Amino acid sequence: MVGNRIEPTSRYFGKKFEARTKEINGRGIHRIRVENGMTNKLLQWNRDLSKQGDSRNGSTPLHFAASCGFDQAVISLINADKCSAYRPDNKGSFPIHIANKACVIRVLLEKCPNCAELRDAQGRTFLHVVICDKKDTLFRYVFGLFRASHQVWRFASIMDKQDNEGNTGLHLAVLAGRVRTLHCLLWNKEIQLNLPNNDGKTALDLALSKKPTGVHFGLDSWYQIYTLLAAAGAKYGAHLKEHEPQLNEKEEADKINGYIPTIAIVAALLVTVSFTCAFSVPGGYRAGDDQHKAGTPVLSQNYFFLGFIMANNLALLCSGLSLVSLMYAGLTTIDLRIRAKAFILSIVFLNSSARSLTAAFSIGIYAVLAPVDRTYVVVTMAFSTVMLLDIGWFVYMATAAQLVHFNRLGMRACLRFAFTMAATLMVSLWPYAFTIIFLIYSRINGVH
Numbered sequence: 467m468v469g470n471r472i473e474p475t476s477r478y479f480g481k482k483f484e485a486r487t488k489e490i491n492g493r494g495i496h497r498i499r500v501e502n503g504m505t506n507k508l509l510q511w512n513r514d515l516s517k518q519g520d521s522r523n524g525s526t527p528l529h530f531a532a533s534c535g536f537d538q539a540v541i542s543l544i545n546a547d548k549c550s551a552y553r554p555d556n557k558g559s560f561p562i563h564i565a566n567k568a569c570v571i572r573v574l575l576e577k578c579p580n581c582a583e584l585r586d587a588q589g590r591t592f593l594h595v596v597i598c599d600k601k602d603t604l605f606r607y608v609f610g611l612f613r614a615s616h617q618v619w620r621f622a623s624i625m626d627k628q629d630n631e632g633n634t635g636l637h638l639a640v641l642a643g644r645v646r647t648l649h650c651l652l653w654n655k656e657i658q659l660n661l662p663n664n665d666g667k668t669a670l671d672l673a674l675s676k677k678p679t680g681v682h683f684g685l686d687s688w689y690q691i692y693t694l695l696a697a698a699g700a701k702y703g704a705h706l707k708e709h710e711p712q713l714n715e716k717e718e719a720d721k722i723n724g725y726i727p728t729i730a731i732v733a734a735l736l737v738t739v740s741f742t743c744a745f746s747v748p749g750g751y752r753a754g755d756d757q758h759k760a761g762t763p764v765l766s767q768n769y770f771f772l773g774f775i776m777a778n779n780l781a782l783l784c785s786g787l788s789l790v791s792l793m794y795a796g797l798t799t800i801d802l803r804i805r806a807k808a809f810i811l812s813i814v815f816l817n818s819s820a821r822s823l824t825a826a827f828s829i830g831i832y833a834v835l836a837p838v839d840r841t842y843v844v845v846t847m848a849f850s851t852v853m854l855l856d857i858g859w860f861v862y863m864a865t866a867a868q869l870v871h872f873n874r875l876g877m878r879a880c881l882r883f884a885f886t887m888a889a890t891l892m893v894s895l896w897p898y899a900f901t902i903i904f905l906i907y908s909r910i911n912g913v914h
Contacts, residue, residue, distance in 0.1 A: 524556035532574070535567035544577045551578040558587025563595050568607045575611060582624060589629035590638075593621075597638045602646040609650045622656030632663030640672045643687045645694070645863075652698050652870045659700040666704030670695045674702075679711050680718040681806050685863055697871055697882070715802050722809050726796050729812060733792065736785035736819045740826075743778050747771070748830040769908040770833035777826035777901045784819035784897070788812045814893065822897040824853045829901070857894045864890050 528550040531539040540561075544551055551574060554560050562574045562581045571592070574581055585591055590598070596605045612621035625635035636657060639647045651657050660668050673692040682689055749765040765771035791812035795805045828850045835842050868883035892899075 522556075524554070526550050526553055526555070526561070528553075528561045529555055529559075529564060532561040532565040532570050535565075535570055537567070537569040537573050540570055540573050541577070544573070548578060551581050552584065554584075554586070560584045560586065560592075562592040563590075565592070566599075566601075566604075568604055571604070571608060572611060575608075582620075583627070585627070585629075589627075589631075591624050591627055593624055594627075594629060594633075594635055594638055597635055597642055597644065597647055600642050600644060602644055605644075605647050606650055609654075618654055619656050622654050622658075625651060625654070625657050626661060628661070628663065632665070634658075634661050634663075634669075636661075636669040637663055637667075637672060640669045640676070640691055640695075643676070643691065645687050645690050648691055648694055649866055649870050652694060653873050655874050659695065659698060660703065662703040668701060668703035670700040671703050673700075675711060677711060679713040681721060681809060685860065690863070690867070694867055694870070697867075698874055713802075718802060718806065719798070722795055722805060725809070726792055729816060730789065730792050733785050733788040733812070733816050733819070736781060736816070736823060737789065740778050740782035740785060740819070740823055743823075743826060743830075744775075744782070748774060748834045765833055768833050769905065770829055770836070772908050773901055773905045774826050774830040774833060776904045777822050777829055777897070780897050780900065781819045781822035781826060784815045784822060788815035788819060791815060817894075818897050821853055821895075822901070824850050825898055825901050829905075857891075860890055860894065861887070 528540065528543045531543055551561055560581060562571065562584065563586050565571050565574060582593075583591060586595070593605065593608065596608065609621060612618060628634055629638075633641070636648075636651050636659065639651055652659075659670075662668055670692075673688070673695050676688040677692045678686055678688055747763050747765070748771065749763060751760075752762050752764055753760060763771065789812075791808045794800060795809035795812060797805070800808075828847055831846045832843050835846075864886050868886055872883060
């Protein structure tokens, strides 16, 4: 001890967190370095340590423990003084607002359940802060805690609280662009969708202002958010036609022109590859004998070989159509909206060409190697499924959205779910479906 200042010099092993407390006689500041395992001993020595805050920012030891993620230290501090969970710092933030780990939040909610409704200086609860910090995993974990304890209604009441700007948790999720967080919010039927903020805007108004215009990716976050809210039955508040995002034609034209060279190169490569495959067929050509003409494919009587030819023809056709569509997309004399549609069409054809070429490769390998060793055929097929990963992504996102709507809207969402899944799979898998149908037809009609 030096004067009225405590200077602990012992070094403890393990994780540490810093807790600044006032001097015992109220003068100056001293810093105590506390190890998780030593928290109880320090509190036994001086229980008032849990109540004292940093004179610079007002943070208590519980603030430090919560921010560092030391759940055991949080338990010890709350057991010593439960009121410390309800003491804000100088910025109006409570310990639960700055907790950034699931274990700490779970402890705070179990020990001090009422702290879930505390608001900081901006009028936000800890869940509002989690949304603003874009911590989707943590938000879903907390949502799971409320569901497990059958307090979904309480979760909804917290989310419907409005901050100083009138924004609810739903508003903040839209502004943050968090699709997974929005899934949790829409899953809870108790959450109100049409509460306006101080500007009179509902969540759908904010989503509309963020919705992309022109050419955009189908899984764009802002586009998904808008469609999720609209399909869930959200309404506009202070929506005016002039407030809708307008298409900037110059930016849109620059965007299309910037993408065209890359897509054109890929399409041209696919045309070249599929054209080459048409004359470099699996199994090669016959030299010619009494029974067969020279130059005919060796596997011409194998119906899997015919499947290869069909898949390769589809690849050539689609890649060619992609190039033609790009030609129209690049013509500046055509209306921009038509150019945009031609550009999107070229991407669809390019995607179909790549899938067709993959199918041709797999079928060709099967036709050549199946009579010799099926192991290599299985390995090839397994590697070819990599082309389906993007489809899995689309299906996963579409399924998640439709399940949310089904939970909120009931049977009304079933037809839309079926249509969405059918459309997604049809657009993505039609080359495979067409090739399989052709193989079945060839088999039935006796091609050997």
